[in-house]
Amino acid sequence: MDERTRTTDDEATPDDLRRTVPVPIVKSRRGARGRIVIGLIVLIAIAVAGYEIIAWTHKPSGGRSPQVAAQSVGAATIGRGDIRVVVNALGTVTPIATITVQTQIDGQLLEVPFTEGQIVKKGDTLAQIDPRPYQLLQAQYEGQLARDEGVLAQAKVDLARYQKLAEQNSIARQQYEDQVYIVQQDEGTVKLDQAQIDQEKLNVLYCHIVSPIDGRVGLRLVDPGNYVQTSNNTGIAVVTQMHPITVIFPIPEDDLSEILPKLNAGAVLQVSAYDRANVKFLAAGRVIALDSQIDTTTGTVKVRAQFDNSDNVLFPNQFVNAQLLVNTLHNVVTVPTAAIQRGAPGTYVYVINANNTVSVRPVKLGPTDGPMQAVNSGLQPGERVVIDGTDRLRDGAHVRISGAAGQPSAATGAHAQNADHSQNRRNGGGQ
Numbered sequence: 001m002d003e004r005t006r007t008t009d010d011e012a013t014p015d016d017l018r019r020t021v022p023v024p025i026v027k028s029r030r031g032a033r034g035r036i037v038i039g040l041i042v043l044i045a046i047a048v049a050g051y052e053i054i055a056w057t058h059k060p061s062g063g064r065s066p067q068v069a070a071q072s073v074g075a076a077t078i079g080r081g082d083i084r085v086v087v088n089a090l091g092t093v094t095p096i097a098t099i100t101v102q103t104q105i106d107g108q109l110l111e112v113p114f115t116e117g118q119i120v121k122k123g124d125t126l127a128q129i130d131p132r133p134y135q136l137l138q139a140q141y142e143g144q145l146a147r148d149e150g151v152l153a154q155a156k157v158d159l160a161r162y163q164k165l166a167e168q169n170s171i172a173r174q175q176y177e178d179q180v181y182i183v184q185q186d187e188g189t190v191k192l193d194q195a196q197i198d199q200e201k202l203n204v205l206y207c208h209i210v211s212p213i214d215g216r217v218g219l220r221l222v223d224p225g226n227y228v229q230t231s232n233n234t235g236i237a238v239v240t241q242m243h244p245i246t247v248i249f250p251i252p253e254d255d256l257s258e259i260l261p262k263l264n265a266g267a268v269l270q271v272s273a274y275d276r277a278n279v280k281f282l283a284a285g286r287v288i289a290l291d292s293q294i295d296t297t298t299g300t301v302k303v304r305a306q307f308d309n310s311d312n313v314l315f316p317n318q319f320v321n322a323q324l325l326v327n328t329l330h331n332v333v334t335v336p337t338a339a340i341q342r343g344a345p346g347t348y349v350y351v352i353n354a355n356n357t358v359s360v361r362p363v364k365l366g367p368t369d370g371p372m373q374a375v376n377s378g379l380q381p382g383e384r385v386v387i388d389g390t391d392r393l394r395d396g397a398h399v400r401i402s403g404a405a406g407q408p409s410a411a412t413g414a415h416a417q418n419a420d421h422s423q424n425r426r427n428g429g430g431q
Contacts (some may be wrong), residue, residue, distance in 0.1 A: 042064050060350070070398040074388030075352055076336050079381050083329040083374040085258075085367045091273070093314045093400040094304075101126055103228045104206045107133065112236065116219050120211045120239065127236050129228065130158050131207035138200035145193035152186035159183050183323050200289035215241040217265040240316050245309040247273055247285070247324040250300035263287065273314065274321040283307045284315055287324065329367065333375040337368060339386040344345025349379070350386040352401070358386060360395045 041390050107129040142415070159179045166176040211217070218238040222228060251259070262269060269287040274280060285307035294301045305322065307314055314320070339349045340363075346364055350358040366374030379385070386393065393399070 013059055033204065040385055070356065070400040071134070071392050072391060072402040073350075073352075073358075073386045073393070073399045075391070075401045076339065077385045078333060078335060078375075078379050078383045078385060080331050081334045081372065083332055083334060083367055083369045083372065084325055085327040085329065086369065087251050087255050087259075087324040087326055089249040089251055089303075089322050089324070091247040091305075091320050093318040093320060094246050094248045095215075095315055095316045096238045097215070097241040098316070099212050099215075099239045101211070101237050101239060102232070102235040103127075103129060103230060105129065105134070105203050106229045107131075107207065107227070109222060109224050109226050109228050109236075112220055112224050114217050114220075114237065116217070118217055119242070120217050120367065121214050122211055124211045125208065126211055126217065126239075127209040129207040129209070130205045132202040134200050134207065138197055138204065138256075141196040141200060145190065145197060148186065148189045148193050152183070152190050155179065155183045155186045170351045180409070200291055209236065211239050213239060213241050214243070215239045242312060242316075243309055244306050245316070246288070247271070247305045247307065247314070247316050247320060247322055248302055249305070249324075250295070250298065250302055251324065253294050253299050253301055255326065256301065259287075259324075260290075263290065270325045271303075271307075271324070272323045273305075273307065274323065276319050276321070278321040282320060283309060283311075292429060328375055332366070333381060335363070335365075335375050335379060335385060336374045336387050337371055337373050339385040339390075340365065340373065341390055350390055351379075352384040352386060352399060356399055357400075358393055358395070358397055358399055 065179045082186070110130050111128040112126070112347060113128070114120060114124070120126070157177075159182075162171060162176040162179045165171040166173060216239070218240065220237055221234050222236050259269065271287060273282040273285065275282060285305045287303055288306045289304040291302040303322075303324065305324075337348065341348050345360060345362050348360050348362045351361045352358055361378055363378030364376040366376050367375075386399065389399075
């Protein structure tokens with residue numbers, strides 16, 4: 001055997017060992033990741049293809065989208081009725097007369113016989129001032145008058161005597177003329193005394209203070225025992241006339257063109273008064289006067305309406321909502337205010353078609369009367385409009401009428417107008 005090719009374990013070199021040891025095989029990770037991504041892409045493609053197949057299978061003929069479920073709405077039928085043209089304003093209850101009862105003389109207040117808040121008549125006693133100082137002065141002036149009347153009588157007798165003597169030229173002419181002037185002076189003194197007596201009689205009368213009008217007396221402003229004076233502006237009490245009573249409220253100057261011709265023709269314009277919340281009806285009255293000029297700062301003119309107020313429901317200085325009836329439109333097309341929408345087309349309603357779809361219909365509106373509003377153009381009697389559920393609708397949407405809807409708006413509107421005047425609003429012209 002050739003020694004050059006023979007080897008033993010002891011004689012093996014490191015290079016020989018490296019050549020004979022098997023080298024482990026390392027697999028690449030990049031290949032595994034690529035296969036995962038490819039698999040995900042395939043799955044997504046399969047899902048998209050399946051969705052397209054399902055959508056194509058369920059797509060209706062004609063290329064239309066799937067039909068949306070019909071919306072449940074409330075409806076009303078357009079009809080005819082009467083619409084009241086009303087001007088609304090915030091007014092103040094203003095008495096025709098409000099009197100602060102004050103003393104016209106100075107003196108001690110002896111008695112205040114009225115009850116606070118009672119209804120008094122003209123001439124009823126409200127207060128009594130001590131009259132004795134004025135009665136004494138009256139007696140003094142009466143005595144002075146009696147004395148001066150005696151002096152006047154004596155002067156007249158002397159004048160008659162001097163006149164005869166002057167005619168006989170027995171006395172100087174100047175003495176006679178002086179006596180004439182003395183008589184005139186005494187006559188003036190007598191008149192002055194009589195005037196002082198009349199003044200004291202009037203003062204005694206002023207001690208008895210009475211109500212100058214029929215009305216309600218307010219709270220007592222001064223108690224008995226106080227010394228009252230004419231310089232005191234507080235007064236003794238305030239008496240306010242309650243029957244009748246008025247309400248003053250402003251209206252826009254633009255409404256004068258409708259109101260003035262009626263007032264000049266003698267027409268009676270009715271005014272309804274409601275409480276501050278504009279809910280409760282208080283009283284009915286009529287216009288009795290307009291102010292003489294327009295307030296340039298507000299563009300309004302004041303109106304005074306008179307109310308009988310026999311039940312005392314209107315109280316002085318109370319704030320009320322006044323509704324002035326200017327005109328009544330008869331047999332006009334009406335629509336419930338709930339059906340009116342406002343948006344890009346302007347003022348419009350949803351009209352229900354025969355196939356239970358809705359169409360957007362622009363309308364021009366007139367005045368509003370409670371829950372109903374006049375329609376100048378755009379609707380005809382017999383058509384149905386949506387009054388509830390409009391927020392979910394669009395042009396061409398399918399609807400389903402729910403409940404007891406579809407009643408004619410003319411009949412319901414007439415009853416609603418008479419039953420609820422508190423919601424009246426004036427709409428200045430068509431939209």
